[in-house]
Amino acid sequence: MTTSRIFISADFFQPTDGEPIRSLITQSKDAVVVAWYIKQGQEIPLHIHPQGQDTWTLLTGKGHYYLDNNGTTRPIMAGDVVVAHNGEVHGVFNDNPEPLVFISVVSPADAGYQAI
DSSP states (O other): OOOOOOOOGGGTOOOOSSSOOOEEEEEOSSOEEEEEEEOTTOEEEEEEOTTSEEEEEEEEOEEEEEOSTTOOEEEEETTOEEEEOTTOOEEEEOOSSSOEEEEEEEESTTOOOEEO
């Protein structure tokens, strides 16, 4: 059995006027790889992964990355790699006209998800 190892990220981005779409690229027991396309005014709400890490690689755009459940943010932009370690609150809001496009890797795959 052959498993794909190379993916074209552009095939997975799904712009929408509603909530941003979490587009699954691939997953194994070790990690889940997801593509995100966040338009102006959209956000990924505050959340944590109780048993794992979420690493984002930003491809285009910029936004405000949530650092805690008080709404503290820090600007992020294309070229940044952003890491939320086990149990750290995170999310993002895009208030820029350009879409914020990134790849997220959650590891391990069973890291869990909990909205804040």
